Amino acid sequence: MVKGVNKKIIEINNTENEFFEKIILYVSPKAGAPNSAKVKRAANELVSNLSGDSPKTKGLREILEQKKKQKRHIIIVSICVAALLTVAALLIFLLI
Secondary structure, three states, X not given: OOOOOOOEEEEEOOOOOOOOXXXXXXXXXXXXXXXXXXXXXXXXXXXXXXXXXXXXXXXHHHHHHHHHHHHHHHXXXXXXXXXXXXXXXXXXXXXX
């Protein structure tokens, strides 16, 4: 069964994403013409939300980067402490 033969669509070919070549949006009959400014603006907003360019995802990206930096700092400090303890143990062993 074929459905949606008369559907209006917006096709986005430049996704700027290495995994996806094309985005196809099916325009609701309530929205009106697919080439209206309102529909184009909504399509651009949706695509930017999906691509991670929206303010919401930028904030999330910054939080994730901060967490990565914190993990790196914890690992570096742990390695430094382990090295200092090893040196201290070796000095104590040599002095005995």
